[in-house]
Amino acid sequence: MVYGYIRVSxxxxxxxxQRFEIEDFCSHHKMKVDSWIEETISGTVEPGRRELGRLLExxxxxxxxxxxxxxxxxxxxxxxxxxxxxxxxxxxxxxTIKDNYRLGDxxxxxxxxxxxxxxxxxxxxxxxxRTKEALxxxxxxGVKLGRPRGIKNKHYELDGAELPISxxxxxxxxxxxxxxxxxxxxxxxxxxxxxxxxxxxxxLQKVRGMS
Numbered sequence: 001m002v003y004g005y006i007r008v009s010x011x012x013x014x015x016x017x018q019r020f021e022i023e024d025f026c027s028h029h030k031m032k033v034d035s036w037i038e039e040t041i042s043g044t045v046e047p048g049r050r051e052l053g054r055l056l057e058x059x060x061x062x063x064x065x066x067x068x069x070x071x072x073x074x075x076x077x078x079x080x081x082x083x084x085x086x087x088x089x090x091x092x093x094x095x096t097i098k099d100n101y102r103l104g105d106x107x108x109x110x111x112x113x114x115x116x117x118x119x120x121x122x123x124x125x126x127x128x129x130r131t132k133e134a135l136x137x138x139x140x141x142g143v144k145l146g147r148p149r150g151i152k153n154k155h156y157e158l159d160g161a162e163l164p165i166s167x168x169x170x171x172x173x174x175x176x177x178x179x180x181x182x183x184x185x186x187x188x189x190x191x192x193x194x195x196x197x198x199x200x201x202x203x204l205q206k207v208r209g210m211s
Contacts (some may be wrong), residue, residue: 001034001035001059001060001064002026002031002033002034002035002063002064002066003033003035003036003037003059003064003065003066004019004022004023004026004033004035004036004037004066004067005037005052005055005065005066006018006022006038006039006068006072007038007039007041007043007050007052007067007073008039009040009041009043010040013040015038015040017068018067018068019036021097021098022066022068022097026066033066037051037052038051039052042075043073043074043075043079044074044075046079047073047074047079047083052083056083056087059087060090061090061091061092062091063090064092064094065087065092065093065094066094066095066096066097067094067095067096067097068096068097069096069097069098069099069180070096070099070180071180077181077182077183080181084103087103088103098180099176099177099180099181100177101177157184158182158188158192161182161192162196162198163207165178165189165192165193166198166204166207169193169198169199169204170204170207170208175189175190175193
């Protein structure tokens, strides 16, 4: 089955642009959409409360979900990674048009699935740990949670992303694709990689051994 997934956030947005992109893509690749899923809802809403959740429940091995871009699936990295990991666990595929992802049963997808699943688990643990520590500090010292006002550090925003970005480097994912996935400028990704030396031979060999 080939599913075309379309999501808009408000009634003022049109689904037609996304439908045209998907139909045009399928025409060029001699494919046909068997079923359309369209919904008007914020990408911050959990998949289980969306039509997308019902699609994820019924999708089977070798099924293909096509959407215009990854941001149609969700509005934060953790949610997107969880969705992609679930799709690949079912041996289904997801293709995006604008950011050109082809996630399926090939080795690149398996490496990315490893990164998605592991980084999602790490992020859950980090969120829990940061919340507990912040509450303890606030109770004991009155220290506010978060970065002090006026301080801006783009590297801080990507802390914890070392492993998934390293795995994506191994898989040959482009800087532009990473930037779209994280919602950052490509230079921010490049600086983070350089600062953490993620593209070094030593780091990549270490990550390759983990996968």
